[in-house]
Amino acid sequence: MSQAPLLRVSNLTHMYGNRVGCRDVSFELWPGEVIGIVGESGSGKSTLLSCLSTRQQPSAGLVEYDTADQGLTDVYALSEPRRRMLMRTDWGIVHQNPRDGLRMGVSAGANVGERLMAVGARHYGRIREQAGQWLDKVEIDPTRMDDQPATFSGGMLQRLQIARNLVTHPRLVFMDEPTGGLDVSVQARLLDLLRRLVTDLGLSAIVVTHDLAVARLLAHRLMVMRQGEVVEHGLTDQVLDDPHHPYTQLLVSSVLQP
Amino acid sequence: MSTGYNFAYLDEQTKRMLRRALLKAVAIPGYQVPFGSREMPLPYGWGTGGIQVTAAVIGADDILKVIDQGADDTTNAVSIRRFFARTAGVATTEKTREATVIQTRHRIPETPLSEGQIMVYQVPIPEPLRWLEPRETETRKMHALADYGAMHVKLYEDIARYGHIATTYDYPVLVNDRYLMRPSPIPKFDNPKMDNSPALQLFGAGREKRIYAVPPYTSVKSLDFEDHPFEIQRWDQACALCGATESFLDEVVTDDAGGRMYVCSDSDYCGERRDEVEQ
Amino acid sequence: MIDVRNLDKTYVLHTQGGISIPVFKQAEMHVDKGECVTLHGPSGSGKSTLLRCLYGNCKADAGAILIRHGDGQIDLTTAAPRTIIALRQHSLGYVSQFLRAIPRVPAIDVVAEPLRAMGADLSMARDRAAALLARLRIPERLWQLAPATFSGGEQQRVNIARGFASDHPILLLDEPTASLDAANRAVVVQLIIEAKARGVALVGVFHDDEVREAVSSRIVTMQPEVCS
Numbered sequence: 001m002s003q004a005p006l007l008r009v010s011n012l013t014h015m016y017g018n019r020v021g022c023r024d025v026s027f028e029l030w031p032g033e034v035i036g037i038v039g040e041s042g043s044g045k046s047t048l049l050s051c052l053s054t055r056q057q058p059s060a061g062l063v064e065y066d067t068a069d070q071g072l073t074d075v076y077a078l079s080e081p082r083r084r085m086l087m088r089t090d091w092g093i094v095h096q097n098p099r100d101g102l103r104m105g106v107s108a109g110a111n112v113g114e115r116l117m118a119v120g121a122r123h124y125g126r127i128r129e130q131a132g133q134w135l136d137k138v139e140i141d142p143t144r145m146d147d148q149p150a151t152f153s154g155g156m157l158q159r160l161q162i163a164r165n166l167v168t169h170p171r172l173v174f175m176d177e178p179t180g181g182l183d184v185s186v187q188a189r190l191l192d193l194l195r196r197l198v199t200d201l202g203l204s205a206i207v208v209t210h211d212l213a214v215a216r217l218l219a220h221r222l223m224v225m226r227q228g229e230v231v232e233h234g235l236t237d238q239v240l241d242d243p244h245h246p247y248t249q250l251l252v253s254s255v256l257q258p
Numbered sequence: 259m260s261t262g263y264n265f266a267y268l269d270e271q272t273k274r275m276l277r278r279a280l281l282k283a284v285a286i287p288g289y290q291v292p293f294g295s296r297e298m299p300l301p302y303g304w305g306t307g308g309i310q311v312t313a314a315v316i317g318a319d320d321i322l323k324v325i326d327q328g329a330d331d332t333t334n335a336v337s338i339r340r341f342f343a344r345t346a347g348v349a350t351t352e353k354t355r356e357a358t359v360i361q362t363r364h365r366i367p368e369t370p371l372s373e374g375q376i377m378v379y380q381v382p383i384p385e386p387l388r389w390l391e392p393r394e395t396e397t398r399k400m401h402a403l404a405d406y407g408a409m410h411v412k413l414y415e416d417i418a419r420y421g422h423i424a425t426t427y428d429y430p431v432l433v434n435d436r437y438l439m440r441p442s443p444i445p446k447f448d449n450p451k452m453d454n455s456p457a458l459q460l461f462g463a464g465r466e467k468r469i470y471a472v473p474p475y476t477s478v479k480s481l482d483f484e485d486h487p488f489e490i491q492r493w494d495q496a497c498a499l500c501g502a503t504e505s506f507l508d509e510v511v512t513d514d515a516g517g518r519m520y521v522c523s524d525s526d527y528c529g530e531r532r533d534e535v536e537q
Numbered sequence: 538m539i540d541v542r543n544l545d546k547t548y549v550l551h552t553q554g555g556i557s558i559p560v561f562k563q564a565e566m567h568v569d570k571g572e573c574v575t576l577h578g579p580s581g582s583g584k585s586t587l588l589r590c591l592y593g594n595c596k597a598d599a600g601a602i603l604i605r606h607g608d609g610q611i612d613l614t615t616a617a618p619r620t621i622i623a624l625r626q627h628s629l630g631y632v633s634q635f636l637r638a639i640p641r642v643p644a645i646d647v648v649a650e651p652l653r654a655m656g657a658d659l660s661m662a663r664d665r666a667a668a669l670l671a672r673l674r675i676p677e678r679l680w681q682l683a684p685a686t687f688s689g690g691e692q693q694r695v696n697i698a699r700g701f702a703s704d705h706p707i708l709l710l711d712e713p714t715a716s717l718d719a720a721n722r723a724v725v726v727q728l729i730i731e732a733k734a735r736g737v738a739l740v741g742v743f744h745d746d747e748v749r750e751a752v753s754s755r756i757v758t759m760q761p762e763v764c765s
Binding site: 217235244245 | 550552
Binding site for chain 2: 080081084103106107109110113114117118119120122123124125127128145146
């Protein structure tokens with residue numbers, strides 16, 4: 001077990017005017033750990049994720065990340081170039097709608113290769129080789145490398161987005177409803193893929209989802225959010241099998257059994 | 259010279275505003291300086307940016323050459339030349355060697371430029387990052403941070419689709435190892451002429467209200483990949499009129515039967531070579 | 538290996554008017570190496586709950602659960618989640634009543650997974666998984682299939698193989714033989730006896746008297762709301 005957390009969040013609060021986005025959230029994420037954030041729509045999950053991934057400056061609180069050279073550093077105090085570098089090397093962001101995370105006008109290969117080029121890769125052959133390997137890893141036929149993403153199915157788009165994020169071997173990936181909007185069989189395939197990648201690469205991840213089954217499969221730990229606050233927090237199976245907070249009990253008992 | 263106009267059409271305050279922008283542009287090679295573009299007596303897209311820059315730098319003893327697609331005798335070139343002859347009373351020429359100010363659309367003359375000459379480029383879209391980032395706030399940030407990696411995505415796409423970098427004009431360059439710049443729609447054939455040129459190169463975009471510059475003897479590098487280096491166009495033919503093999507050729511269709519010929523796009527260069535042969 | 542002290546557990550059901558269901562109070566238990574302790578009592582007496590508490594799956598209200606981990610001891614009731622995860626990875630195995638099948642993962646990899654998590658290489662983990670599946674009479678043609686489509690008994694045997702594959706020093710068994718026929722039950726009994734001989738500490742709940750008699754070193758009898 002390593003000695004330092006990868007991410008430390010202290011008293012993170014974000015207000016939209018008088019409305020609470022998220023309030024007083026604190027936790028630590030350790031290397032190799034996957035945290036699930038669950039809760040109904042409007043519970044502040046996505047706001048929290050945006051604040052963590054530097055896409056939304058929080059009203060108060062601290063987000064510290066274990067940078068290679070300085071250890072735990074306040075991500076909002078980083079200079080813009082360093083933050084950008086972090087976003088495209090150490091971090092990945094998987095959006096719910098793959099179209100938000102992809103460049104729809106360029107080929108699948110260019111989508112995967114972009115992060116490599118952004119950090120200075122200038123050898124076409126090698127960029128292409130790596131893009132091909134990653135397409136293969138996310139189960140996209142590498143012969144589709146030069147096809148436009150618009151010709152891909154929803155599940156393929158989501159897998160392409162994942163490849164695009166993982167090509168620079170990030171340490172931390174933020175996922176916002178990664179299986180949202182996909183039908184069940186496609187979801188299962190994606191979940192299995194994510195699980196495998198997370199284990200094989202030793203990724204840490206923060207996964208926002210409203211699907212408790214997804215949370216159970218992917219996350220080691222769960223945070224249950226309601227009205228912007230974390231109401232319960234613990235081991236995934238403990239939170240789901242022995243929920244304590246009234247809201248968590250309601251959430252768990254509301255799941256439809258097929 | 260027509261009366262009733264200020265020298266070179268624009269009023270003195272406007273020209274001073276333009277010169278301030280130009281000075282800043284020269285001081286930061288490749289950086290786009292915003293300026294208050296004026297309404298000109300010709301439409302956007304016809305070279306309003308270039309005309310304003312020319313008006314700001316031209317003096318009574320300058321000799322002006324205007325080219326459009328390499329030729330001195332096309333509509334746009336002729337009317338802009340006449341515009342300055344009438345409003346500034348300056349001498350005009352078709353000879354690259356004689357000119358002190360050369361306003362251009364789409365070409366750099368084949369005849370090497372020399373110290374003291376000023377090239378003025380007409381620019382339709384100055385922002386090289388525009389195709390991949392529509393937000394101006396974001397492109398400015400990208401310039402500020404020299405965050406240009408994504409620019410190679412376009413070149414990657416070319417190679418993936420055509421087997422080679424198929425961008426043939428307005429080919430992106432890095433100026434002074436710092437700012438990414440659109441060289442205006444000149445063919446990439448002309449890109450090497452910009453590098454370390456002894457002439458001052460000024461760029462004006464009237465509609466987009468931007469001015470940028472490459473001072474003399476400044477490095478201008480065309481983007482490329484290690485395994486797909488930058489290359490200029492080559493032709494199998496020589497110019498049908500002057501026999502030049504080293505110049506940029508236009509394909510001219512000569513009849514309805516599909517007959518065609520290749521001629522130098524630079525009419526002055528071509529004419530000069532033919533004169534030499536006759537002598 | 539396991540030391541349970543003064544453990545209290547009450548379920549509070551907020552969705553049903555906040556009623557409290559006390560499960561046990563002041564539960565005490567001690568398990569040593571090479572022992573198989575069986576929890577016995579009528580249904581509702583809290584056998585499964587206690588077992589789940591030992592795995593960290595249920596949160597006790599008061600008391601302590603000390604589990605040996607490496608050279609030290611960890612109190613499950615206060616440990617951080619990541620400590621419990623490490624504990625489960627290296628020291629604490631659990632065979633649940635039902636297999637939670639993961640779509641698309643073949644049976645052999647389901648069984649090999651805990652070993653892989655402990656750091657074993659793929660071929661070694663698969664060899665051990667194959668041996669266990671064979672012992673538990675899962676036909677070899679099923680090994681490469683995802684267990685979601687298996688019968689209840691087959692799923693349960695995959696689950697048992699998974700529990701025994703990793704050879705944790707502590708193993709918790711929640712009615713592992715519930716849906717098995719006599720022959721397979723005998724294999725499980727044999728696996729438990731072998732584990733005891735290796736010095737594994739086991740805690741189990743068995744509905745089947747025969748199995749219980751065969752494997753138990755000690756039997757702890759539980760009554761609803763009270764625990765002896």
